[in-house]
Amino acid sequence: MSDLLSIEGLGISFGGLKAVNDVSFRVRPGEIVSVIGPNGAGKTTLFNMISGVYLPGAGRVMLDGADVTGMEPHLLARRGMSRTFQNLQIFQSMTVLENVITGYHLQEKGPVVADILGLPSSRRRARKAMAGARELLERVGLTRAAEREAGNLSYGSLKRLEIARALALDPKVLLLDEPAAGCNAVETEEIDHLIAEVAASGVAILLVEHDMKMVMRISNHIVVLDHGEKIAEGDPATVSQNPAVIAAYLGAENAHG
Template sequence: MVLKIKNISKNFGGISALTDVTFSIEEGEIYGLIGPNGAGKTTMFNVITNMFPPSSGEISFLEKKITGLKPYKITDKGICRTFQNIRLFSQMTALENVLVGGHSRSKSGVFSGVFRTKSQRHEEEKLHQTAKELLELVGLTPYEDVAAENLAYGQQRRLEIARALASKPRLLLLDEPAAGMNETETEELVYLIQKVQQRGITVLLIEHDMPLVMKLCDRITVLNFGKKLAEGTPEEIQNNQAVIEAYLGKEEEDDIA
């Protein structure tokens, strides 16, 4: 088991953003986390990465408790994420952005960096090679020297994924990666996420694009008002009346199919 969420609650003052949520993700899965706006999905990502510590409950990663660890320690353990709003270094090139992710795994210290030791130079060469390979994976090789702010929106989304992959995660959290994408860009994203899975990386996905979710995900948890409403395969979720009513409304049943 890669990730286990056990009885997680998160309160902000008198407001309960998450209430007693439990689910688990197996290695190699693409797992969907869906629900209406305000259901607590991004809050769950923030709790997993300890940007917001949980009010109660426990989180385990690869069978070890990570509740309460500093965010950078959670990255070290092998969890990385993208954000709902793109957070690239806008004036850095595509290649430099990916290198930032790779440097989170750098073993070189201040001394070797200042004096450019042989081991530091060798590590830097490997980081550049990996960064270029990841740019090729996401289809951005021709744009490696282009500033991130000058890339098209869909390209920026793919660049964020490349930067996250550079940190060598075992679990990749994607927060609405298809938001704002056109149909062609969404199709390219589906193919990219499948390639990420083929690299042995488990994916936890927040997404409002239901055709994408149903096509990609092995299993899905549905949140509503911070509580777990349902869990199951795409087919089970598609046919769950409570999900249809809560997530899409009674008049829109056909849209989830």
């Protein structure tokens, strides 16, 4: 199968310091690729380059065969890329349901005049988005919180809300930045299932996650970063045996645990 997302020699420097240097890998449809590495290894920076938040200093991002390097996030969304954030980016003063409906923006948007006059066409668009949003809330188990103000939800619920919003775009490529951070074991497992399910539907998933158990369990392929460079990649079994990885990451983890 062809690559949905292909990262080719991506790099960026902040004030002369190479935060990410010459990183390449690819994600195929239905595949879960995880990026791991110690704190400060450049994972989130890499994410921000791929999703158009930062302009890469070097390299290319190919989405479904097209060069999308440095493309603005809202244009990437149109091409089928969607993401969540490590430190939540929720629309706090909107309801939980409205947050997910907003994920349907590209489907529900229309002429502003129709919206301001409350024309039937505008309501129809909104109703359709709302129906989809309710289904997604059901899927992530937030139906009962639908009408609550999003700012009042627990951390774990907000994580799931963000995933629901990202799924509302019906993405081809989904970037998840630490989706299980701050979640308890039960919630982590729920998110686990959700991610596997989404991948099974043919979405290419790129994951940054600290929870190594989760990464080892669900990833097809793992990319290891250290000091902004790719030091290893492969399937979970191979990567966990790699001496460089153990030294850089797993070793440190084991020493703590």
